[in-house]
Amino acid sequence: MFFYLSKILAFLISPFTWLFVLLVVLLKKIWYTPYRRLGLVIVVGLYVCSNSFLTDELVRAWEYEDDDIYLKNTKYDLALVLGGMGRIDERQNRFDFGPGADRLMQTLELYKKGRVKKIMISGGSGSISLPHLKEAVYLHRFLVHIGIPDSVLIMESESKNTHENAVFSKKVLDSLQFKGSILLVTSSFHMRRALGCYNKAGFTRLTPFVTNKFTGDRKFEIDYCFIPNDEALNRLCLIVHEITGYIVYSLRGYI
Numbered sequence: 001m002f003f004y005l006s007k008i009l010a011f012l013i014s015p016f017t018w019l020f021v022l023l024v025v026l027l028k029k030i031w032y033t034p035y036r037r038l039g040l041v042i043v044v045g046l047y048v049c050s051n052s053f054l055t056d057e058l059v060r061a062w063e064y065e066d067d068d069i070y071l072k073n074t075k076y077d078l079a080l081v082l083g084g085m086g087r088i089d090e091r092q093n094r095f096d097f098g099p100g101a102d103r104l105m106q107t108l109e110l111y112k113k114g115r116v117k118k119i120m121i122s123g124g125s126g127s128i129s130l131p132h133l134k135e136a137v138y139l140h141r142f143l144v145h146i147g148i149p150d151s152v153l154i155m156e157s158e159s160k161n162t163h164e165n166a167v168f169s170k171k172v173l174d175s176l177q178f179k180g181s182i183l184l185v186t187s188s189f190h191m192r193r194a195l196g197c198y199n200k201a202g203f204t205r206l207t208p209f210v211t212n213k214f215t216g217d218r219k220f221e222i223d224y225c226f227i228p229n230d231e232a233l234n235r236l237c238l239i240v241h242e243i244t245g246y247i248v249y250s251l252r253g254y255i
Contacts, residue, residue, distance in 0.1 A: 016230040020046060050228035053219075055236040060215040062239050064191035069183070069209045070106070076207065077180025078154070078173075079107045079116040082165055082194055083123015083135040084187075090130070095138040102212035103185050104139070111148070116183060119143070120154040120173075122165045134158075162193055162245075163254040166201035181205045188213040189239060193246045196255025 023046065027039040048054055086098040097104075110116045121143075123135035136157035144150055156172045159165045182203065186194045188210035195208050214235055219225075249255045 014230065016050070016228070016233075020050075020228055047228050049236050050230065050233040051226070052223075052229060052232040053225045055232040055239075056215050059189065059235055059239050062192070062243060063188040063213055063215060064195070064208060064210050065188075066191075066208050066210045069207065074115070074207075076116050076183040078118045078120055078178065079110060079183045079185055079209075080120045080122060080169060080198075081107050082162070082184075082186040082190070083121065083139075083159075084126070084190075085123075085135070085139070088130075088133045088135065088138055090133065095135070095142055099212055100187055103187065106209070106211045107185050108148075110183070111152070117180075118152050118154060119148070120156065120169065122156040122159055122169045124156075124158045124160055124164075126160060162190070162197050163249065163252075165194070166197035166203070169198075170201045170203065179205075181207070183207050183209045185209045185211060187211055189242050193242065193249055193255065196246070196249065200253075200255050 020043075023039075023043050027036075027043050030036055030039050081103050085100040085104055086096050088094075089096050104121075107116065107119055111119060121136045121139050123139070125131045125134050127133060134157040136155040140153055140155050143153060154172065154176070156165070156168050159168045182205055184191075184194065184198060184203075184206050191208050191210050195206070198206055246255070
């Protein structure tokens, strides 16, 4: 019983719930005014954009599906892991992992299983004001601290976006005269743009490996299908951002 009550309470105390209810109340107040149509568009639009079932259909259509690489025993010479896995805590001088850290966790499992020989991290600073805080540098230190041999690691710490991830990674690997097979590791929502950039940069022996997927099997539960929530809205914003990025990269010739 407590489990169900906690779920209901979490819904009731959510600021997003308050905002949605207030908008519905406001719509009722202005129903007989010239602003009725605008209010209706706002409420319906917010409901659609925060509906988990509807937003996940868009996410599912965009997320990249790899060839079930995890379930196979194929081995690769290098796992190339894209940055964007968290943030740097400058005060504690450490890396705080976020949802994107699944990219690294999945790669470490493959390494421990002997399916990848080396690990390359590509990621510099995504901050305009803090260009010296480079993700790959902190992740290199973290990996060494947890026992990954330095000889296994390759770092690219100058890139600021996906296009530069590909271009700079190519330069680093060419300088090492690397000719082996590569497993490209990034989030499922990001793989389309990443794969396009790496193919454009001249990578040929490249196999995509997706991580931290948002969607799975379709669900038809009441809360999932009908109750709006802020997590669905966040996923929608992320996917719209990624689709926009893909279009911009296409126009600029990056993919």
